[in-house]
Amino acid sequence: MSTLGKPANIFWHECPVGKLERQKLLQQKGCVVWITGLSGSGKSTLACSVGRELHTRGKLSYILDGDNLRHGLNKDLGFKPEDRAENIRRVGEVAKLFADAGLICIASLISPYRRDRDACRALLPDESFIEVYMNMPLEVCEQRDAKGLYKLARAGKIKGFTGIDDPYEPPLNCEIEIQQKDGICPTPLVMAGQVVSYLEEKGFLQEP
Numbered sequence: 001m002s003t004l005g006k007p008a009n010i011f012w013h014e015c016p017v018g019k020l021e022r023q024k025l026l027q028q029k030g031c032v033v034w035i036t037g038l039s040g041s042g043k044s045t046l047a048c049s050v051g052r053e054l055h056t057r058g059k060l061s062y063i064l065d066g067d068n069l070r071h072g073l074n075k076d077l078g079f080k081p082e083d084r085a086e087n088i089r090r091v092g093e094v095a096k097l098f099a100d101a102g103l104i105c106i107a108s109l110i111s112p113y114r115r116d117r118d119a120c121r122a123l124l125p126d127e128s129f130i131e132v133y134m135n136m137p138l139e140v141c142e143q144r145d146a147k148g149l150y151k152l153a154r155a156g157k158i159k160g161f162t163g164i165d166d167p168y169e170p171p172l173n174c175e176i177e178i179q180q181k182d183g184i185c186p187t188p189l190v191m192a193g194q195v196v197s198y199l200e201e202k203g204f205l206q207e208p
């Protein structure tokens with residue numbers, strides 16, 4: 001039996017090599033870069049661009065992409081609010097493990113509900129959850145429609161599609177916001193630069 005989510009008769013096992021030592025080995029600080037936004041807003045593009053930029057600088061990162069995880073870990077989940085909540089909860093827990101391993105974990109999911117994102121933030125130590133909001137207008141995402149899903153949603157062939165007939169709740173206090181300037185979307189390299197500069201300024205790219 002468990003109470004309040006804490007399992008009974010289960011004990012925490014400490015391991016001899018800790019987070020600090022792993023971070024020293026990697027010469028970086030573990031953290032979670034959580035990219036949220038509408039389908040087609042550029043989350044995966046940004047995640048890959050940040051991953052490449054960090055790799056070039058000799059920093060170890062790993063991408064947790066919503067679409068990809070739904071092929072395995074989360075393949076039992078759909079898009080009902082409770083399924084999305086469970087999806088985000090699981091990815092939040094996995095991201096926490098990657099950050100504990102000393103990696104810069106880049107999570108890229110629509111994660112439309114504020115409460116679910118905030119719950120992931122609460123899992124991480126102060127300042128090591130970096131929320132990146134892809135603030136792209138719905139019209140831009142819909143025009144891109146890289147997977148043809150907006151068309152299907154507008155035709156009523158997909159129900160509960162984020163931005164169409166399911167809500168997206170923008171962050172209230174994100175660390176980084178990516179948006180258009182004069183109606184033009186920054187290039188993937190420029191977007192990645194914004195994230196990497198933040199990581200650098202906050203000291204995540206140097207050993208603790």
Ligand SMILES: Nc1ncnc2c1ncn2[C@@H]1O[C@H](COP(=O)(O)OS(=O)(=O)O)[C@@H](OP(=O)(O)O)[C@H]1O
Pocket residue numbers: 038039040043044066067070079083084085087088108109110111112147149158159160161162
């Ligand atoms: N109903 C509905 N609403 C939104 N998105 C849908 C839906 N059905 C399928 N898809 C596709 O699933 C991708 C989103 O998966 P996520 O795990 O990121 O979603 S969520 O965070 O649980 O809301 C999303 O990928 P991205 O376009 O990369 O965001 C879509 O391709």
Ligand SMILES: Nc1ncnc2c1ncn2[C@@H]1O[C@H](COP(=O)(O)OP(=O)(O)O)[C@@H](O)[C@H]1O
Pocket residue numbers: 037038039040041042043044045046144146185186187188191
């Ligand atoms: N900064 C950008 N400028 C122009 N097109 C972009 C940009 N970022 C992404 N795209 C394009 O938009 C589409 C959706 O991008 P993607 O990264 O798959 O979004 P998401 O992961 O949020 O669904 C793709 O065709 C991608 O090439």
